[in-house]
Amino acid sequence: MAIDCGALFENCDDLAARTPSPLAAGMEGSAILAIAGQVNARIASGVNVANFTVGDFKPGVFAIPEKLTEYISEELAAGHTNYPPAVGTPELRSAVRRLYERELGLVYPEGCVQIGSGARPPIYSAFRVLIEPGDLMVYSVPSWNNNYYAYLNQARVEVIVAKPEDGFMPTAEALAPFLREARVLCLNSPLNPCGTTIKKELLADICDAIVDENKRRAAVGHRPLILLYDQVYWQLTFGEHEHFTPVELNPEMAKYTVFIDAISKCWAGTGLRVGWGVMPPWMRGRVGPLVGHMGAWAARPEQQATARLLDEPEVVAPWMDQFKQDVQDRLTILRDGLWAMRDEGLPVDALDAQGAIYLSARFDLIGKTAPNGKLLETDEDVRQLLLTEADVAIVPFTAFGYPAGSGWVRFSVGAVSVDDAKGAIERLRALLIRLG
Ligand SMILES: Cc1ncc(COP(=O)(O)O)c(C=O)c1O
Known part of the structure; x- marks a missing residue:
């Protein structure tokens, strides 16, 4: 007879409360994914929502390079289905x-590249290897997920509230x-959620300061200050906005930099789960076992296929040109539409898109009254208003740790068509005019 485990789990509130460790008990899921869940439910109910929420790609809109699909199929057919090495396959590590x-x-x-199932395992492992509970981690907001990693590693945090005039850097x-x-x-540059890039001079100044600080620490035998440089969007920069690395600006930084990277964004392959960290070999030696114990390696056929395509830049280039153009088209429609509304005197603004798949926009609506008579008091009220009255789904910067009430939100364009973007702008304008 089958055992009904579901029935056994009923009335187990006390057991459920006592089971997780205190660390796990305080763990929170992604605020962005919670919003996306609500939006998806609305879409499933038949509403035609322009979904600018998750930092993901809708495969029907943005497909991975065709060759990558082909190579993955070939590698799978060739029987590459056994465990890959925990550090990553030699082919992919060399290709990186x-x-x-x-x-x-x-x-x-050799020895500096750690492959993982996307960028997250190298990020988590790097923090785990570097941070003792109570160690200080510094980051600015808005930013992606640093708060969760800080919590998981019981770091102390110093959070800098970045400003729009500094591109939120x-x-x-x-x-x-x-x-x-x-x-x-x-x-992180290009920056999620803002779509901005760090300026060369600023990055150089920060690197110089890190190198100076580490000279001081070396003299007294203290642990060094490490820069976690998340560049998962580095190939997606627009116009004159270039990507710079800490190590090119100050070569000494090679000793203190952990690069975080993946095919998730730059090849639109979020679901393929291939990422990597590049770091000094003594750190990589510690990160490897952690990724191994989590089993957070990327699937072998995908590693091998990625390795092949990384070595074929001429094959990827035309795909990449089109991909970037498509991303930029959507961002430009949004930016121009929002700027035109601003110039009309409507309470909205946007930053220029410099990279990644995001646009920062500001809706200055707190204090106004929604069509249903409700006073708009919070960023969440504004988000709900845009969703329910304009069928436009965005994520407020509060989900990225930014202080409440700023009105800043993220538009992510990976799941929308050009027409979706145009339609969203029209509906937003109509709503803002209606709000007066
Ligand atoms: C800045 C940044 N780093 C890392 C990641 C995680 O990438 P992956 O999906 O490869 O784990 C994301 C995903 O949104 C991101 O925006």
Whole structure:
């Protein structure tokens, strides 16, 4: 007779409350995914929502490079179905080194590349290897998921509230007071959620400060300050906005930088789960076992296929040109539409899109009254208003740790067509005019 486990789990509130560790009990799921869940339910109920929520791609809108599909099928058919090495396959690790040499001018020796199932395992493992409970982690907001990683590693945090006039990047002055004590500084460029890039001069100043601080620490035998440089969007920069690395601006930074990278965004392959960290070999040696114990390696056929395509830049280039153009088309429609509304005197603004798949926009609506008579008091009220009255789904910066009431939100364009973007702008304009 089958055992009904569901029935056994009923009335187990006390057991459920006593089971998780205190750390697990305080763990929260992604605020962005919670919003996306609500939006998806609305879409499933038949409403035609322009979904700018998750930092993901809708495969029907943005497909991965065709060759990648082909190579994965070939690798699978060739029987590459056994465990890959925990550190990643030698082919992919070497291909990543060649990519960094060819595209970024950085020659890393063997032993510096850790493959993972996307960028997250290398991020989590790097923090785990670097941070003792109570160590100081410094990052700015808005930013993606640093709060969760800080919590999981029981880090102390210093959170810098970045400003729109700085492209929501932290300034060197704002960081300076915390560098003496910090264990890890986190930077991300192009930035999720803002779609901005760090300026060369700013990154150079920050790197110089890190190198100086680490000279001081070396003299007294203290643990170094490490920069976690998340560049998962690095190939997606627009116009004059270039991507820079800490190591090219100050070569000494090779000793103190953990690069985070993946095919998730730059090849629209979020669901393939292939990412990597590039770091000094002594750190990589610690990160490897952690990724191994979690079993957070990428699937072998996908690793092998990625390795092949990374070595074929001429095959990827036309796909990449089109991909970037498609992303930019959508961002430009949104930016121009929002700027036109602003110029009409409507309470909205936007930053120019410099990279990634995001646009920062501001809806200055708190204090206004919604068509249903409700006073708009919070960012969440504004989000609900845009969703229910304009069928436009966005994520407020509060979900990225930004202070409440700013009105700033993220538009992510990976799941929308050009027509979706145009329609959204029309509906937003109609709503803002109606609000008066
Ligand atoms: C800045 C940044 N880093 C890392 C990731 C995680 O990437 P992956 O899906 O490869 O784990 C994301 C995903 O949204 C991101 O925006």
